[in-house]
Amino acid sequence: MASDDLQASNGEAELADYRAFVQRQTASLVRDLTRVLFGDFDVVLRPESADPGFGSLAMMTNVAINSARNAINEKEALLDELKAQGAVVRSEKAILEAILETSDDGILYVSKEGRVAYANRLFWGLTGLMEDEHGELELEELIENLGAQGVSPADAFAPVLAAVATGAAEPVHVRFDLDRPAPRSFRAIWRPSESAVGESDGNLLVLRDISQVEEARRAKDQLLGNLAHEVRTPLTTIKGFVDLLARGHLGELEQRQAEALRTVSKNVERLTDLVANMLDADRVRTGVAKPTPSDLESVVREVVGNESPRGEKRGLRVVMRIAPLWVLCDRASLVQITRNLISNAIKYTPSGTVFVRVASGDDGFAELVVEDTGIGIPSAEIDRIFDRFYRAENEFVYAVGGTGVGLSIVKSFVESVGGSIDVESQPGKGSSFRVKLRSADGVSQAG
Amino acid sequence: MMGHVMNLLVQFVAELGGDETVRRIFEAAEVEAQEYRFEQVYPEEEFGALVAAGLEVLDVDVPTLEREFAEYFMRVSPELFPAIFELSGDARTLLKRIPTLHRSIPSAANRAAYRDKLFVEDCGEGGIRMRYDSPHRLCGFLKHLTRLTLEYYGEAGDVHEVECSRDGKSACVVEVTFDKAA
Secondary structure, eight states: OOHHHHHHHHHHHHHHHHHHHHHHHHHHHHHHHHHHHTTOTTOOOOOSSOOHHHHHHHHHHHHHHHHHHHHHHHHHHHHHHHHHHHHHHHHHHHHHHHHHHTOSSEEEEEOTTSBEEEEOHHHHHHHTOOHHHHTTOBHHHHHHHHGGGSSOOTTTTHHHHHHHHHTOOSOEEEEEEEOSSSOEEEEEEEEEEEOTTSOEEEEEEEEEEOHHHHHHHHHHHHHHHHHHHHHHHHHHHHHHHHHHHHTTTTOOOOHHHHHHHHHHHHHHHHHHHHHHHHHHHHHHHHOOOOOOEEEHHHHHHHHHHHHHHHHHTTTOEEEEEEOOOEEESOHHHHHHHHHHHHHHHHHTOSSSEEEEEEEEOTTSEEEEEEEEOSOOOOGGGGGGTTSTTOOOSOHHHHHHOOOSOHHHHHHHHHHHTTOEEEEEEETTTEEEEEEEEEBOTTSOOOO | OBHHHHHHHHHHHHHHHHHHHHHHHHHHHTOOOOOOOTTOBOOHHHHHHHHHHHHHHHTOOHHHHHHHHHHHHHHHHHHHOHHHHHHHOSHHHHHHHHHHHHHHSSOGGGGGGOOOOEEEEEOGGGOEEEEEOOTTOOHHHHHHHHHHHHHHTTOOEEEEEEEOGGGTOSSEEEEEEEOTTO
């Protein structure tokens, strides 16, 4: 064999060897990378020889595999952490659900988009609505559907819808009744719910069935009313005999006897006032004013004439500016309204002036305004002064005495004949009560 | 659809009818003639158009195309991916790994376009259960591939379609049992 041929033959053999080497290396690489593909990240590529090309490829591939393994480990650690957090969240959710589902209140959660997102079973039970029909309704639709349960609560929920529309952050209290699934009375509080970072996250409606409370209140009212009626008759007799004794019709009294009798008389007066107030409260419960024409001017003059002497003893002035107006409210109720307002003004004004004005409004209403320079009402309490039996937290108020039903009677009577009452007050400066009653102009004044 | 499968379909047609047939199929499908990229995900409509054009140009029915394409697929795949077949070791392991392999192929850039069409559930002694949910409804192709996989490993078993999307089901379900004696 010639030298050239030998060299060529050697060259071909080397090339064949190198091809075989490359094939082995490639097959080994593919095999190792396939193991990686199947999830074996412990693979380490080891080239058969120190070939620089395969050495670099193997090194960089090992680095890439390590990077991938590290990334996967980090993600797995993160996943484990998330799983652990998920378990905590699930546990807390289970606790929260248990609390919500065993609550004595119906609870509704409305998302910030305005849709019903959650309600506990009691909510559906109390309202008689079906969860599967109302579970994803918008709040307005839900309220509308409550109307099918007998009494439309749309008006009661108007403040809630207003709060939703304006995004108000203050809680809203509402009260409403439903006829179905059973006659029930409810008190509800609507309040925004905040996320962990303090952002508005939706709203909660907590619904409390106050039917039993209302029933107890009615029973109490009835008891008080009956009691007052039962007490009035013997009290009248006692008062009559005390008067007879005081006037000496049953014989002259010694000084000590007269003093004792004055004490008895004073307390009989207080007891009589108390019973009168209780009977007024009962009247609010059982009846309403009638929209029959009455002479407001004469009523005001009569009441001021009766009540003002109590103030005059303390130097209090009662100033009247009275227009001759008739209003649609029966006289007995009108006397009650006027007396309670003027009597209160005199009682709670230690000194100064009580102004009583009657004027015609331009909207078909007559206005009775009773204004004083008295102790005034704190703003925090002004919404509650028309509640029955409510009395302001004030030493002077307690010293003056009373049952706390006077203003509730006024409000009840005024509203029952289509009128309204509002109040403005500043503590230490005085109060102004403005009653609007429908004018009787054009209505027969014979009644 | 993965470019790898589309490329195999084109190569299969080329083997059957040559480059002219491939050109006619692209033309009939109204698809630009091209070599599909292995790691790329292409629109399903494009694959559907190629299959429909293949049926028309080759003048074959769906079962024939499914059978023939499966034969080609299983002939070339062990040559293209010897390590996968070798490391899997048996039909059951390979079939279970197919969804993972499919998900590994698309590049990161177009992974979002990828949608799983095959789900494999290991039923233990009961074999495996494959759920095939594809708009192309080529469950015949899947069944042939499965039988050929058993054959590749020299195994015996049963491939049985229990639900088919062509019968109005939401997806095709193919159950595979493996004969222990094999």
